[in-house]
Structure formats: C-alpha cells, structure tokens
Amino acid sequence: MFTMTPLEIEALGLSLLVSSWAVAGSLPLGLACAWLLARRDFPGKVVVDGLIHLPLVLPPVVVGYVLLVVLGRRGVVGGWLFDWFGITIAFTWKGAAIASAVIAFPLMVRAIRLSLEGVDRGLEQAARTLGCGPVRTFVSVTLPLMLPGVLTGVILAFARSLSEFGATITFVSNIPGETRTLPIALYALTQTPGGDAAALRLCVISVVVAFAALLASEVLSRRVQARLKA
Amino acid sequence: MLNLSVRRRQGDFQLDVDLAAGAGVTALYGRSGSGKTSVINMVAGLSRPDSGRIEVDGKVLFDSASGVDLAPERRRLGYVFQEHRLFPHLSVRGNLVFGRNRLAAAERAVDFDQVVDVLGIESLLDRRPANLSGGEKQRVAIGRALLASPRILLMDEPLAALDSARKAELLPFIAKLARQFAIPILYVSHAMDEVLRLADTLALMDDGRVAAAGPLEQLMADPALRPLTGRYEAGAVVSAMVASHDAAYGVSRLSFGGGTLLVSHADLPVGSKVRVRIHARDIAIAIEPPERVSIRNVLPAVVTSVTPTDAFLVDVVLSCGGAPLWGQITALAQAQLGLVPGMRVHALIKALTIARGDVAGISPSP
Numbered sequence: 001m002f003t004m005t006p007l008e009i010e011a012l013g014l015s016l017l018v019s020s021w022a023v024a025g026s027l028p029l030g031l032a033c034a035w036l037l038a039r040r041d042f043p044g045k046v047v048v049d050g051l052i053h054l055p056l057v058l059p060p061v062v063v064g065y066v067l068l069v070v071l072g073r074r075g076v077v078g079g080w081l082f083d084w085f086g087i088t089i090a091f092t093w094k095g096a097a098i099a100s101a102v103i104a105f106p107l108m109v110r111a112i113r114l115s116l117e118g119v120d121r122g123l124e125q126a127a128r129t130l131g132c133g134p135v136r137t138f139v140s141v142t143l144p145l146m147l148p149g150v151l152t153g154v155i156l157a158f159a160r161s162l163s164e165f166g167a168t169i170t171f172v173s174n175i176p177g178e179t180r181t182l183p184i185a186l187y188a189l190t191q192t193p194g195g196d197a198a199a200l201r202l203c204v205i206s207v208v209v210a211f212a213a214l215l216a217s218e219v220l221s222r223r224v225q226a227r228l229k230a
Numbered sequence: 231m232l233n234l235s236v237r238r239r240q241g242d243f244q245l246d247v248d249l250a251a252g253a254g255v256t257a258l259y260g261r262s263g264s265g266k267t268s269v270i271n272m273v274a275g276l277s278r279p280d281s282g283r284i285e286v287d288g289k290v291l292f293d294s295a296s297g298v299d300l301a302p303e304r305r306r307l308g309y310v311f312q313e314h315r316l317f318p319h320l321s322v323r324g325n326l327v328f329g330r331n332r333l334a335a336a337e338r339a340v341d342f343d344q345v346v347d348v349l350g351i352e353s354l355l356d357r358r359p360a361n362l363s364g365g366e367k368q369r370v371a372i373g374r375a376l377l378a379s380p381r382i383l384l385m386d387e388p389l390a391a392l393d394s395a396r397k398a399e400l401l402p403f404i405a406k407l408a409r410q411f412a413i414p415i416l417y418v419s420h421a422m423d424e425v426l427r428l429a430d431t432l433a434l435m436d437d438g439r440v441a442a443a444g445p446l447e448q449l450m451a452d453p454a455l456r457p458l459t460g461r462y463e464a465g466a467v468v469s470a471m472v473a474s475h476d477a478a479y480g481v482s483r484l485s486f487g488g489g490t491l492l493v494s495h496a497d498l499p500v501g502s503k504v505r506v507r508i509h510a511r512d513i514a515i516a517i518e519p520p521e522r523v524s525i526r527n528v529l530p531a532v533v534t535s536v537t538p539t540d541a542f543l544v545d546v547v548l549s550c551g552g553a554p555l556w557g558q559i560t561a562l563a564q565a566q567l568g569l570v571p572g573m574r575v576h577a578l579i580k581a582l583t584i585a586r587g588d589v590a591g592i593s594p595s596p
Contacts (some may be wrong), residue, residue, distance in 0.1 A: 122315050127275050128302035129309040130329030130378050144319040228318050228360075 004205070005198075010177060011185040012205060018181055019161035022100035023154055024109060030153065034112035055167075056106040063102055064170025071095065071171075085222055095172040096179045100161035108157040115149020116142070145228070148221045153218030159210055182206050232256075232382050236282030236292075245269070245279075245438040251382070252518055255408050257425040257446075260435030260458070265417040267312075269435070270384050273416070274309050275302035275432045282344050286381045290564030303332075308383040308413070312390050316359035323355045329378030339379040340411060348410055349373050349403055365396035369403060371381060379543060383407070383415045389424060401427055401449040405591075422459070426450075426467060426507055427590040434458040446505075450555035453510075453545040454539055464511035466556040472500050481526075481581060484589070492526040498591045505590050512583040513557030515546060516576045517567060527579040531555060532554040533571050536564065544569075548577055573585030 004109050033052055069161045071078040081087040081141040119142055127137040165183040172179040174188055186202040189195035232251040244357050245265045258266050262272055271277040278299060284292040288426055291300045318327050321467055330338055346352050349369045359367055368388055374381060389397045405428055408415050433443040436458050442449055450467040470486035482496040484504060498504060519528050531548035538544050544564040548555040
C-alpha cells in the first residue's frame with residue numbers, strides 16, 4: 001500500500017494550491033489577451049504577442065530572476081507593495097503562484113485564442129441582430145462555443161504550473177511548507193545523499209498527478225464537444 | 231415601412247442605393263455581386279454606410295448628417311441569414327426564444343405558439359440544431375427572427391443553400407409570414423422563381439444601385455429592364471384567378487383581364503389568386519385568329535410597342551385587356567407581318583408552355 005509521508009503530502013498540497021491559484025488568477029487576463037490577439041488590430045500587436053509568448057522560449061531562470069528584480073522586496077513594484085500595503089511576494093507561496101502563472105500563461109492564451117478564432121463570427125452577428133449587446137453576446141454565445149478551448153487552456157496551464165521549477169526556485173527559493181512544491185522537493189532530495197528512494201516516490205506522485213490532469217482535460221473537452229454537437 | 235438612402239464604397243465597388251419597402255414582401259433582386267447583401271447588412275447595422283440615412287417606421291437607425299448610428303441590437307429588426315446561423319449550443323427552443331428573451335413582456339408582439347404552429351416545428355423544440363435537416367434549420371431560424379418581434383424582417387437568400395425539394399417545402403412558409411404576422415419583409419434573392427412567388431414589390435439592383443422599383447407585374451412587363459430581370463427569365467407576369475379545373479384533360483382555366491388562360495393543371499383551389507409567368511419566347515403573334523390550331527390560348531390584344539433587340543429578334547409588347555404581355559419574335563416575322571404599335575393582333579400561347587412552376591399562388595392582397 002502506498003501511503004504518503006508528511007513531506008510528500010505537504011509538497012503535493014502546496015503544488016496543487018500554487019497551481020490552482022496560478023490558473024484561477026491568470027484566466028481572466030488570459031481570456032482578455034486571447035480576445036485582444038484574436039479580434040483586435042492595434043499598433044504594436046506583434047510586440048504584445050511576442051511578450052506574451054516570451055516565457056515559452058526564455059529559460060525559466062530568467063523569468064524567475066526578472067520577477068525577483070521587479071517584485072522582490074527591494075524591487076520596483078515589490079518595494080512599493082511592501083511599503084504601502086505590507087505585502088510580500090518574494091519567497092512566499094503567492095510568489096510561487098505568480099511565477100507559475102507567468103510561465104504557463106502563453107500556453108493558456110494560445111489554446112483560448114485558437115478556440116476563439118474558431119468561433120463563427122456570423123453567430124455573434126446573429127446574436128446582435130437578436131438584441132444582445134457585445135458583452136451579452138460574448139457571454140451567451142462566444143464563451144459557450146469556445147469552452148472546449150478554454151478548458152484545454154486551463155488544464156494545460158495547470159499541468160505546466162505543477163511542473164514549474166526554474167522560475168519558482170529563483171524567485172521564491174526552497175522554503176519547506178511555503179514554496180517547496182513537488183518539483184523543488186524532488187530536486188532537493190536528489191541533492192541529498194541517500195535520498196534516491198524518496199525522490200523516486202515523488203517522481204511517481206508527479207507522474208500520477210500530471211496524468212490525471214491530462215485525462216480529466218480529455219474527458220471534459222469530449223463532454224463539451226458532445227454537448228455542442230448532439 | 232423602410233426608407234433608405236445610403237452610399238458606401240467597398241474597394242472599387244460603389245454602392246448608391248435608394249429604396250423604400252412598405253407592407254408585404256419587397257424583393258431586392260439582382261445578380262450576385264450587385265450589392266444586395268451589403269444593403270441588407272447596412273439596414274441591420276452589421277456594416278456602416280459612408281453616408282446616408284436609414285429609417286424604419288419613422289425611427290432613424292442611421293443618419294450620417296446627425297451622427298445617428300444605432301447598434302444592431304437596438305434596431306429591432308429580424309434577420310434571416312443565407313446560412314441558418316443557429317446557435318449550436320442551444321436547443322431549438324433555446325434558439326427560438328433567444329431574441330424574445332431580450333424583450334420586455336409588453337414588447338413581445340409575436341406569439342410563440344403561433345410561430346411554432348405556422349412553421350411546423352413543434353416536434354423539433356427539444357432537438358439540437360445539428361440534428362435538423364437544412365430546411366428545418368432555416369424554419370427555426372425564421373422563427374427565431376420572428377419571435378424577436380421585429381419592425382421588419384430581413385431575409386438574405388434564405389433558400390439559396392437548400393436543394394430544390396427543401397426550397398419548395400419552405401416557400402409556402404415564407405409566403406404565409408407577411409400576411410400572418412403583418413411584418414414587412416425585405417427579401418434578397420437572385421432566384422426569379424422565388425421572387426415571383428413571394429414579392430409584392432420588386433426592386434432591381436444593378437451594379438450597386440437600384441435600377442428600377444415598383445409593383446412586380448409592371449417591372450416584369452418592361453422589355454427595357456430585361457437585362458436585369460434576366461434573358462432566360464424574360465417574360466411578363468400576369469395576375470389571374472383560378473376559374474376552373476378540368477381533371478379529364480389535366481388543365482386549369484385562369485381568368486385575367488384579357489380573358490381566360492388555359493394552363494396545365496394548377497394544384498390550387500378555385501378562386502385562389504395566382505401569378506402566371508409567360509415567357510416571351512413562348513408567345514406567338516397572329517394577325518387573324520387561326521382556326522383549327524393546336525394552340526389553346528388565342529387572346530385578342532393590341533400592340534403597344536415594337537423594339538428590335540438585335541438584327542434577329544424583336545420585342546413586342548401587347549396589351550391584352552390591360553394586362554401587359556411580352557412576346558419575342560424574329561425580326562423577319564415582324565417585317566413580314568408589318569407589326570406596328572396600335573395594331574389589333576392575337577397572342578398565341580401553348581397551354582403546355584405554362585407549367586406548374588410558372589403558376590404561383592399568392593396571398594390575397596392585404
């Protein structure tokens with residue numbers, strides 16, 4: 001029987017917490033960015049598109065370091081947040097969530113944008129002629145039609161957050177019970193003599209969680225697709 | 231009542247349209263690329279004219295002079311698109327009430343049950359659009375637009391995407407709409423058979439402008455408009471009434487201003503009003519009434535105009551008891567008979583040339 005040690009439970013719980021917040025917090029912004037990129041033409045669109053996708057190609061350590069410089073207690077934004085509100089982000093689980101969100105953001109935006117581009121504009125026009133304003137049209141027609149893509153984006157981002165390591169360790173370090181998520185705990189164990197067996201156990205847990213997420217996404221998106229077609 | 235006068239430049243194409251559409255069905259007819267859909271989109275607010283004014287029932291929807299440009303959702307128009315555009319994530323019922331739910335109870339002028347009944351979609355209410363046939367989808371789309379209680383119903387070639395069987399199934403429904411719901415219809419089409427069946431008023435579009443507009447019969451009898459009404463379609467349209475049927479010989483008699491017209495059996499009750507299309511090339515002209523001839527329709531008429539179309543053909547417009555007939559004969563025949571305006575002649579029309587598709591039942595005039 002596979003029973004988890006307190007360390008494993010703590011790391012898994014933290015990973016789920018960080019990833020959930022990372023996804024929930026970035027979803028509204030992800031929808032907005034996807035909409036902007038799919039539906040609007042504006043000067044500098046290429047730059048915005050590039051910026052959003054940058055975390056996908058940058059070494060995560062770079063992202064983590066930039067976050068530290070900006071959001072750290074002596075950083076431009078971080079210092080201001082601390083002075084005025086007493087909020088600390090660096091070296092907390094909130095920081096880990098932000099790091100994960102930034103890294104996973106391009107994946108989420110890509111999936112949502114793709115599904116938004118697949119929505120027939122004619123249906124939106126029809127909704128407008130039937131008395132719906134732009135916001136109502138989005139909520140009652142566009143959003144339900146792009147739901148499969150949104151789900152895909154959410155699960156992808158969630159899975160990517162679960163596996164986030166480089167940016168997290170650079171920005172919020174390895175603090176037990178605060179920022180020691182699954183990958184970081186795993187890394188720490190591999191650096192400890194005699195930690196091989198425990199590391200292997202964490203590997204198995206990581207694989208199971210990631211696989212479950214992918215499976216859930218597949219089942220959900222199939223269900224939504226079937227609802228749209230049947 | 232719709233009044234519009236709009237101008238819009240689309241690339242190299244210049245739209246400059248003046249149009250009025252009152253009660254009943256107004257058909258906007260023209261070949262593809264003549265700008266029909268652009269006009270209807272501007273009325274709906276889906277595209278914006280460069281300048282001009284659009285008004286429905288006295289309410290200004292667009293006016294470049296005073297800067298009025300109502301959003302589509304505030305225009306209260308029904309739009310039936312060429313493709314059904316039903317919402318795939320909603321049931322038929324959900325689609326039908328989509329626009330209706332946006333209205334205050336007092337503004338819901340169209341009765342749900344009546345629409346469902348007229349369109350025959352009761353058994354479809356709980357289905358999804360994906361499971362409907364093309365004709366069923368379009369019926370639901372019409373119902374959806376109607377239930378939004380529009381000031382005017384815009385229809386953009388609603389039958390164009392359907393095969394001819396579905397088309398025949400849907401035409402009667404559309405014909406019923408205007409009179410049952412008392413909503414004016416602007417019907418865009420490039421199919422003359424639909425126009426003849428449905429339209430009270432005809433507006434001919436050509437190259438971005440309305441070349442002619444007026445009562446259908448009048449426009450169809452004008453050879454000068456033939457380039458627009460279509461060479462193959464050329465012919466007059468005569469309003470008549472079913473007088474009797476002769477089942478033994480499979481023929482029907484229609485009475486009109488110029489007498490009685492014998493046609494192949496028309497599947498309509500005696501007394502119904504019909505519109506008959508008589509192709510110009512099916513009319514022959516005789517000075518004396520021929521005797522012992524197989525042609526069943528020999529109608530006395532007076533020549534009103536003689537216009538050569540080219541070296542070979544001549545258009546002859548006849549007045550048959552006030553009803554305009556339009557025949558096409560060879561220039562040689564015209565010269566040998568010496569046809570000139572004012573001459574009394576006889577129009578000869580073979581009964582078999584007026585087939586079922588040429589006789590269309592129309593709504594009693596409102």
